[in-house]
Amino acid sequence: MTGSWPAPFSISIDDQPAQALIAVGGELDLGTAPTLEDAVMARLQGGGHVVLDLRGLDFIDSTGVRVIVSAHRAAQEHGGRFALVRTLPDGAVGRVLRISGLDDVLEIVDEA
Secondary structure, X not given: OOOOOOOOOEEEEEXXXXXXXXXXXXXXXXXXXXXXXXXXXXXXXXXXXXXXXXXXXXXXXXXXXXXXXXXXXXXXXXXXXXXXXXXXXXXXHHHHHHHHOHHHHOEEEOXX
């Protein structure tokens, strides 16, 4: 049997004066979503600005989508800003965002 293992989940946080850039890689799923949620929500609850870069993800499931929706709501409730860096439209993450309709609701930016 041949094949490759998925890349392990990774998270990189760059807290800048005006915003936090959070980049994730690997698989965003039931096991890894809480790590991302903690990082994002900690920055949004005080009215912060977060740009989430999902371009390094190979996979996202419904728990990952829930984190994104929760972050969007938290930003609205606390007067912050939440944006996603544009992903490839035909990639795994881009398809999920398109099918779920989130690409029409969320702020999408070309660069962080």
